[in-house]
Amino acid sequence: MHTTRPSSPRSEDPLWFTGSEQTHRVAQAIAQYGPIARTTLSRLLDLSQGAVSRITSDLLYARVVEEMDRPDDAAHAGKLPETFVDRSRSSQRGRPQTALRLRAGQRSFVGINIHGTDVSVIATDALCRPISPCITAALPSTDPREIAARIGDLVRDTAGRLEPRPVSAGICLGGHVQGHRNVTYAPFLHWDRPLDFASLLEAECGLPCSVFNDLDSLLQYEAWFGDGVGIARFAVLTIGVGVGYSLLDQGRPVDYPDKSYGLAGHILVDPEGPRCYMGHAGCSQCLTTDSLAGEYSSLIGRASTFEEFAAAAQSGNAQARQLVNKLCFRLGVLTATIANLAMVSTILICGESSYLARMNTESIRSGINWFRHSQSSAVNFDIVDFSWELWAKNAAARAIIRYIG
Numbered sequence: 001m002h003t004t005r006p007s008s009p010r011s012e013d014p015l016w017f018t019g020s021e022q023t024h025r026v027a028q029a030i031a032q033y034g035p036i037a038r039t040t041l042s043r044l045l046d047l048s049q050g051a052v053s054r055i056t057s058d059l060l061y062a063r064v065v066e067e068m069d070r071p072d073d074a075a076h077a078g079k080l081p082e083t084f085v086d087r088s089r090s091s092q093r094g095r096p097q098t099a100l101r102l103r104a105g106q107r108s109f110v111g112i113n114i115h116g117t118d119v120s121v122i123a124t125d126a127l128c129r130p131i132s133p134c135i136t137a138a139l140p141s142t143d144p145r146e147i148a149a150r151i152g153d154l155v156r157d158t159a160g161r162l163e164p165r166p167v168s169a170g171i172c173l174g175g176h177v178q179g180h181r182n183v184t185y186a187p188f189l190h191w192d193r194p195l196d197f198a199s200l201l202e203a204e205c206g207l208p209c210s211v212f213n214d215l216d217s218l219l220q221y222e223a224w225f226g227d228g229v230g231i232a233r234f235a236v237l238t239i240g241v242g243v244g245y246s247l248l249d250q251g252r253p254v255d256y257p258d259k260s261y262g263l264a265g266h267i268l269v270d271p272e273g274p275r276c277y278m279g280h281a282g283c284s285q286c287l288t289t290d291s292l293a294g295e296y297s298s299l300i301g302r303a304s305t306f307e308e309f310a311a312a313a314q315s316g317n318a319q320a321r322q323l324v325n326k327l328c329f330r331l332g333v334l335t336a337t338i339a340n341l342a343m344v345s346t347i348l349i350c351g352e353s354s355y356l357a358r359m360n361t362e363s364i365r366s367g368i369n370w371f372r373h374s375q376s377s378a379v380n381f382d383i384v385d386f387s388w389e390l391w392a393k394n395a396a397a398r399a400i401i402r403y404i405g
């Protein structure tokens with residue numbers, strides 16, 4: 001339990017407004033798809049125009065949303081679900097309507113990502129746009145209390161003087177989290193017993209705090225504010241020190257008790273690939289930075305680091321480029337496997353070393369095609385630019401989503 005301080009917040013999650021389930025659905029849709037006209041909202045959510053009108057009046061009165069002009073201007077139109085045909089836009093051409101958008105600057109949030117031996121902290125508005133620089137600092141140790149104290153200092157540095165004052169903080173890390181508060185397993189921090197991390201953080205930060213898995217947070221950020229807006233089901237695949245995978249369906253990460261245990265870590269991608277520490281030949285571990293360093297060392301005949309390999313590839317070194325081509329093909333094979341089994345049409349590729357995938361998207365496409373039926377639809381893949389700022393924003397997105405309700 002957190003210690004009681006005069007400024008200590010209550011543990012319950014704060015909400016922007018209280019209203020019916022429909023009111024929350026409308027606010028969510030305005031956050032994701034706004035600026036959006038009322039007629040589009042009514043078709044999208046299958047609500048009568050009268051109901052949308054009443055609900056949006058309430059949201060306007062509560063200062064959650066605001067009206068803006070020129071919604072038909074393409075530059076201002078929000079992205080809509082891929083399967084949704086918005087007849088109202090074409091049938092009412094020439095009759096401009098006002099559109100609604102979130103009053104994003106009315107609230108601020110803090111996003112915190114623990115990665116490896118560091119932590120990154122950022123403040124955002126209610127549309128998850130940064131309103132502070134992202135600060136990254138080393139963790140003092142793996143002790144939860146020391147980590148919480150360090151995060152408390154960083155939150156004060158980041159958001160101490162912000163106006164409006166942050167309403168809550170989201171924290172994401174690699175591990176298993178229950179009830180947005182208890183971390184039950186976090187291998188990078190060597191935590192393997194249930195720990196009420198949210199309460200420790202609340203005592204140090206003076207803000208309501210919620211804790212989330214980092215991959216699920218990336219999925220939800222993308223679904224609300226990023227490249228996944230409007231896509232009903234998509235997967236995210238990360239490459240870097242390890243291989244990560246998570247799946248989102250109908251706006252929510254698919255829940256599965258074993259998902260923190262590296263489900264995509266040892267899937268066959270190349271029968272001629274290097275052996276992993278478990279003895280598999282060519283499993284998806286060959287996409288990791290350590291494995292790439294080993295394979296590059298064998299190619300050039302001396303010990304090399306991942307950084308040396310990446311720099312050689314970027315400067316056009318032939319052997320390094322050859323390994324990048326293999327990496328991209330293998331990434332394509334794993335992408336096809338995920339698309340085939342999870343039945344997704346879009347996969348986002350992210351992670352510390354995903355920038356290498358940009359060097360040969362043609363090989364990714366070849367790897368995908370090798371394991372897809374010639375008549376099947378194309379698999380879309382997007383390479384998401386990696387930064388620790390993005391991962392801190394992912395954590396803020398979770399706090400925002402809970403706040404909108």
Ligand SMILES: [Zn+2]
Nearest residue numbers: 266276280283
């Ligand atoms: Zn393996």
